[in-house]
Amino acid sequence: MTTRSVLSLLSIAAAVTLSAPAAHAQEAAPAGEPAASAPKPYVAPPWTYKTRQLSRNDVDRLLSNPKKLLVLDVRRPDELVKYGSLAVYLSVQLKDLPYALDYIPRDRQIITVSNRAHRAGAAGDLLASKGYKVAGALGSEDYREAGGSLQKVLPPPPKPAQ
Structure with a gap:
């Protein structure tokens, strides 16, 4: 056996030895502990905004x-497609909002929408x-989880090749 093949075998043996404890550790969680791959429930960060966070009943009353x-939905287009939104909305991403103020009517109550209401x-x-006049902020996922109805948004069709 050459020195090179011995080194190769040693590196393979070291890799197997180092990965073995990790492989066994993932086999089963101790009784009473959730499995590592189980999804964790969403825990909302503290609300730090002056704008009121709206409940499903608040939104249904306003609608x-x-x-x-x-x-006014401030999410990215891919989020609108993934999660859906209320039936009729104006879409302006949060980062673009300061530049779009002249296009937003001042004579209406405004509900701002994002996934969990923080944006x-x-x-x-x-x-x-x-x-x-801001009525409040809505998390579309919070609204859906409370039994509210969201409309799925279709992605725009691909642009024709020119």
Whole structure:
């Protein structure tokens, strides 16, 4: 056996030896402990915004008078496709909101929307500081989990080749 093949065998043996404890550690969690791969429930970070966080009932009440309401969704397009949104909304990403203020009507109550309401809270604070009437912030996932209905958003069709 050559020195090279001996070194090769030693490196393989070392790799197997080092990975063996990790492989056995993943086989089963001790009784009473959740498995490492079990999904952890969502725990919301503390609410730090001046904008009120809306419940499903708050949103349903506001949606009952749509002529006086604007739903402003501040998520990325891929998030709209993945999670869905309320039936009618204006889509402006949070990072673009300061540049879109002239296009947002001031005569309506505004619900800001994001996945768990934190970006919506930041958007609501920005809008309120500029004089807009903000009803509150909504997390679309919170709304859905509370039994609210969201509409799936289809991705835009691919652009035709030119």
